[in-house]
Amino acid sequence: MMRDQKLWTWHLAAGVVILFLLGLNMTVMHLNVTIPLRGLNPAGGHPIDWANVVARGRSAAFMLSYVILLGAALFHGLYGLRNILFELDPARWLKRTIGVVLLVGGIGLFVLGTWAAIAGFSLARAM
Amino acid sequence: MLAKKNGFPNRLGVWGWLGGGRWGAERYLYTLHRLTGLGLLAYFLLHIFVTSSRALGQTGWEQAMGAVTGSIFKIGEYLVFAAFAFHAINGIRLGIIELGFGVGGPIEPVYPYRTSLDVQRPLAIGVLVLAAVIFVLGTLNFWVLE
Numbered sequence: 001m002m003r004d005q006k007l008w009t010w011h012l013a014a015g016v017v018i019l020f021l022l023g024l025n026m027t028v029m030h031l032n033v034t035i036p037l038r039g040l041n042p043a044g045g046h047p048i049d050w051a052n053v054v055a056r057g058r059s060a061a062f063m064l065s066y067v068i069l070l071g072a073a074l075f076h077g078l079y080g081l082r083n084i085l086f087e088l089d090p091a092r093w094l095k096r097t098i099g100v101v102l103l104v105g106g107i108g109l110f111v112l113g114t115w116a117a118i119a120g121f122s123l124a125r126a127m
Numbered sequence: 128m129l130a131k132k133n134g135f136p137n138r139l140g141v142w143g144w145l146g147g148g149r150w151g152a153e154r155y156l157y158t159l160h161r162l163t164g165l166g167l168l169a170y171f172l173l174h175i176f177v178t179s180s181r182a183l184g185q186t187g188w189e190q191a192m193g194a195v196t197g198s199i200f201k202i203g204e205y206l207v208f209a210a211f212a213f214h215a216i217n218g219i220r221l222g223i224i225e226l227g228f229g230v231g232g233p234i235e236p237v238y239p240y241r242t243s244l245d246v247q248r249p250l251a252i253g254v255l256v257l258a259a260v261i262f263v264l265g266t267l268n269f270w271v272l273e
Contacts, residue, residue: 031264031265031268032273034268050189077168080168089140115179116180
């Protein structure tokens with residue numbers, strides 16, 4: 001299988017993961033009144049209230065879902081952006097630069113987000 | 128001009144997104160899918176920084192949330208939700224088509240010619256209806272009930 005074919009397959013697979021996990025995230029955050037999932041906003045009030053953030057943050061499953069969603073969304077989004085930019089037919093050196101910038105940027109953001117998810121989990125568990 | 132510069136007669140760059148041509152309504156869904164995808168990506172990259180503040184404790188979290196509060200941010204979040212509703216449901220349509228479902232079987236090219244777009248149209252309409260339902264639920268949540 002060619003490299004881009006493999007990446008495209010991963011792009012679609014990441015889309016399926018995002019569909020479920022971001023769907024859950026959007027339901028918890030932005031459909032909290034029309035589709036209330038009380039177990040995920042146990043303190044009541046707004047989903048971003050600190051008490052709710054801590055309550056969700058105590059769950060290892062939630063922490064893991066953050067990391068999986070982070071990785072899937074970064075790959076899906078940045079690979080999609082790469083495809084759009086490549087369609088504009090840039091010079092070969094620019095293609096290579098775009099590839100490196102997106103890869104390094106993506107890895108950096110994944111490290112930051114994963115650190116935050118794990119540190120938030122540890123903090124919530126300690127409280 | 129762009130086609131000449133790139134050396135490919137059919138390659139219009141981003142300008143090609145604006146014209147549906149013979150591809151019809153699905154072409155505009157494609158354009159909207161790209162635009163919503165780019166919008167969601169831009170939001171997501173900032174979202175990583177903002178939500179990472181929870182690792183700094185309650186003060187850090189509340190400071191970060193305070194910095195992104197206000198009517199402009201609420202409208203922005205609402206647009207992100209709308210973009211998500213469309214991009215996610217249209218993504219399901221694209222996945223179904225990518226796997227070869229919903230495009231019809233091969234047919235003889237008899238005039239008047241039919242294309243697979245004729246077969247796909249109900250799927251496109253279904254996508255728009257489902258995205259609209261999610262959009263309405265979100266609108267109620269954002270502006271009426273919350």
